[in-house]
Amino acid sequence: MNLLLLENEDLVQPDLAIIRDQRLQHILDVHRASPGDTLKVGVLNGKMGLAEIQTLDRQQATLRLALHAPAPDPLPLTLVLALPRPKMLRRCLRMVSELGIKQLYLIHSFRVEKSYWHSPLLDEAEIHRTLIVGLEQAKDTLLPRVEIRKRFKPFVEDELPHLLHDRLGLVAHPYSATADELPRPLTRPALICVGPEGGFIPYEVEKLLEAGCLPLDLGERIYRVETVLPLLVGRLFST
Known part of the structure; x- marks a missing residue:
């Protein structure tokens, strides 16, 4: 602490x-x-x-x-994260808090097991406690806001385009095209979508791109979610 x-x-x-x-x-x-x-x-x-x-x-x-x-400046990043398995969820929530991400959407995806949504770690009080631990570690006071969306298609079609109105949208997913032309560090607020272990299925990638996201290829390696989060922040932002 x-x-x-x-x-x-x-x-x-x-x-x-x-x-x-x-x-x-x-x-x-x-x-x-x-x-x-x-x-x-x-x-x-x-x-x-x-x-x-x-x-x-x-x-x-x-x-x-x-x-x-004052508290440290928030990271200008909204994270859309396919719900990780419970063992990983606590680490991801803590990491979101430590990195200065202030808006997190936990969403469903084809490769997210339905049983994950019954985890006690999704209890509001438990999420609060986990985020607090991350703030104490990072010397921050601004609590991230966590939104839960259990249906992929309504979120991507109805909410995501509005979230992208003033943000650069990216999908961190192995893809045939890349967003290598992006200035790094990013010069505008961003929204990044991160899939479950194994990644988004092609249909989901297509829907995310239709909503206004760009593909972001992290290379040939397949990373765990808890590895991808600091990797993305390190590559895209000057912290």
Whole structure:
């Protein structure tokens, strides 16, 4: 935890917070802090700064806040991601949060098993907790927004064209043509579609291109989703 992230319910005054949950255990067991020590803190969707520990015991910590710094700039990227298998989903959500991606659409695809949609990891509270871990790692406070779309065709035909109105759309998929002519780093906001393991099927690629996306060939290697995300950000954006 590189940043102690506070939520509004932790604030008893604008500059005073009390915490009693697992974050308290982290302060005690990892930071081994004492009253008078300072910690790097941020308020969810707010500013960052320092907190001086006023009181500290096994029941609670009282923190005096001095918040002055804005959150890091978001990555100008909307990610459309075919729902990964549950084992990978948590890592992907955390990585989205760490990379500064602020808008994520989890969509269905032919190669996404229907059982994946019943994963408890898709619970709103569980998604929130996982994203928070990524923010704490990256020292960020702006929570990504996660949208779930269980039907591929309605999303691609009805929503995707509107999302592409002011964004460059790309499909990260092995393809006969490539988008090598793109300036790198990208000079405009982008939307990138990433398929499941094994990729989108040809019909899905065709629908994504019809909606206004361009093909982006990452080469001959077949990557895991968790590998593709940092690879894409590294290739297309200056971070």
